[in-house]
Amino acid sequence: MKSVLTRSPVAIAIAWIGLYLAITLFPLFVLLLYGAPTGSTFWVDFSVALGFVGLAMLALQFALTARINLIESSYGIDIILQFHRYISLIAFALVIIHPLILFITKPETLGLLNIIEAPWRAKLAVSSVLALIILIVTAIGRKKLNIPYEPWRIAHGVLAVLAVAFGLGHALGVSNYLGLFWKGVLWSAIALFALWLLVYVRLVKPWMMTRHPYLVEEVIPQRNKVWTLVLRPRGHQGMHFQPGQFAWITLAISPFRMREHPFSMSSSADNPERLEFSIKEVGDFTSTIQDVQPGTKAFLDGPYGVFTIDRYWDSAGFILIAGGIGITPMMSMLVTAADRQDDRSFILIYANKTWEDITFREELEELKQRLDLSVIHVLREPPEDWSGETGYVDRELLERYIPIHRGSRQYFICAAPVMMDAVEIALHELDVPITHVHIEHFNIV
């Protein structure tokens, strides 16, 4: 399975999309086994179908965000989350169009919007749509509305449960197809599935995390407002991971409180008994890392991610392109490769603002002694005597360093979104196969 995932990402994408469509359309298939209810018309059934599909898609959102390893290991959590965002807009559109068709083709149904006099099934539908609207607005506009991440995440989960629960209540309450026994069974099964995922994420996973605690060993200051948090497992062997992967950290509080944050490991994957996370001060939580005391309890959910050189054991070498704190997963890859005496070539193109900003500058110099590693620093504000690369990582710069046989290497990019997009397009223009380019967002949430 793993080799198929690695070698044929297109095939596995088609399989996943096929499965998604099959699950989403399954309720319609069940209804097809029965005839249409008396008095139904094309537009009523079309509206019902859109509502059913939209509701099934909303229920599946729980599966997309439950960090299920089987799903996540195919493409990585950031791709899954982006799919979650896009597909939620489609589901929302279907759910909104569903009543609009009824309002247009059967104007008497407009009376269902009268919340006071409308039957329960209509009240549930309106409540579901309202929850969905708030959900979408707060998700898209979280940063513009200045909503802090942690309360937003809790509210997002609550609103999602309400939207799906009300929607399911509405689907079961509408008498159109309610008489069908299997319809009740089907939607109840979908509801139970979504509920199980919720219980798994909110209770089972945190409980499993409490069984494998860690203690903060030290907090090491790095260049450019970066702090390396060192964790040591307590009473277990630690987390085995592949270099480049990340984990969700809960620090100093119970994992049941769901206040966790994703960070890449920066240490060697061959040393799971000493896990290092290099964290840059950029927000409320990250600015508190420097004050964390040794001995503080920590919990990890992970490892996650497919941004790792371990999936490409037969590659001739690696081109690593990092911007700022995007160096973290690269550092783990390089340290691990050095520990394993990996004899393949590594080229690191590392963009920073100034020479003093370069996190792990000295460590990278040391790694050159242990690896076939070339480090190309790219500075936006170089010192006067600087003879290296300056400006941005663009097509011309990349062309100078990547090998002529583009497909002989795997390319890893971790940087700010703007840089990542620009580099990805530049690599595409340089005929690097898209399946050889791997990206990691360091701000996935």
Next chain:
Amino acid sequence: MRYSLMLQVVSLMAVILVGASGLFAWLQNRPTANQSPILESEVSH
């Protein structure tokens, strides 16, 4: 870039889902055998 690819995939999925919903509605409301003019003519014979 891969997000624009994903956007295209998601758009295609939306078209498939809406198309399947339309097909479902058509199948549910298509003329039944008893209403078919050919069958009715056969019955009259």
